[in-house]
Amino acid sequence: MKFNLLIIIIVFNLESCLGQNDKNLISNWNTHPIPTNPDSLRKYGFSLQEWAVYEKNDSVFVVDKKELPYPQLPFKIKVKKADSRDFLGRASILNVDNGYLVGFYRGEWGGALYWVSSDGKNYYKISNHEIVQFINRGGKQYAIEGLAHLGMSEGSIIEIYKSNDRWAVSEHLKLPTAPEAIALDSQGNFIIITSKSLLRVDRNAQISFLVDKGLWYAALYPNSMVIRNNIMYAGMRAGVYHYDLITRKDSWLLPY
Template identity: 30%
Template sequence: MAVAFTAALASSVAPSSAWKTTAPPGNDAQWRCANHARNEWRVQTDARGGLLFAAPPARRPEFSLRLPGGGRLVGIDKGEFGGSVDWVSDSGRERLQLLQTNPVAFTQYQGDVYIASGLSHLGDEYGEVYRMHRLAPTRWQIDKVLDIDEAPTAALAESEVWTLVTTHGVMRVDLRSFTATRMHVNARWGSVYPNSVVHRQGRWYIGARGAVMRLSPSGDAYREEWMVPPDCAAATADFCRCRE
């Protein structure tokens, strides 16, 4: 069942039993409905680790990671217009472009920095993981350690394992061996723009356009369900809007 929301929430809300759980879209019309949804949800946690769903902030093309040893990495993602990874000094007076790519997320492991990058645009798609090793304050060794052949859109680091949400599902990247393991597949996710991921009590919650996608363990795989607010318990492909 596909859903589209007609009103955005101004602040974060805690999911409760009032939220409805539905099956993912089952046909092209329902996927088009989800693609045209007016609301988008971002998943996050509060200070106590509680799960929150929120309307995402306006998209910003930059994000950063402060580095031990000084300075910070700045990721700039302008989609089809390009992107880069830059090092910026603590004072802000020095800036050095390290990599031309479309960065999605940074993480650190055993003193190195890892970058997930990629882009899906007009039928073209790529995804990569880079490792950056600092040789001197302004000198880095940069190696591409993994091609993932699909665009990452969100990431969650847990020790040596990096979980990447992509346009085709979820994969787990082992930063020790530079190998990727497919966790869940849904090649239609690119049409609902997944933007964030939280792992809580064995389940994965993924924010996206039109719904929060929930993956629950089911044998050796995961069962995909969509969570929607109570006023979006059903939708019609004809009108693509919520109804009771």
């Protein structure tokens, strides 16, 4: 009995040590002041490393962007030739009551939003929006869409809703610059990182600038966001941006 108990204790301690050494846990990354030196920012801008964040089992993980776990449809869609270009690019997927909303983002080459049936046999185009990310709030479906390219940066939040048993869209709010990622804070406000800024959008569609011009502007390309315990983490080139939604203090997280 004592021997078995000793084995359990050893295994537990070993697992604890392994967890503490797991560099994929953002809690094991190191905190640095926000870089302001032009040479440091230039170096980060030329980095080949793109970090992305995601949440799993109540923990925040950071991985290479290429390893970010994206949702997949459980079938292959038989696409008509006329629609084949729309189905290229990065796909975002949202499971809805009668199938899936699927958004495609192709950068300067455009994008599209489609509904796809639960078995993948039927689909129709909803709009030409360049969908960056879906989000659900209070049973309503939203998405951020837009593009930053060659000095142009624009986008919006759209609401996706059913009208006469077909999905349709309307603009919820025009954004000042192109959105890159979105999440909900503890009050149900949208927190959005754009190509330039960090925004809070309340339930009345009023925008507050948390950060007007972030260190990522025009160089570090945010790609993902997680909010955990009132802390916002945004994955981007070279590192992870950390912002406390309560104190409004920020920092720069690196694996070293």
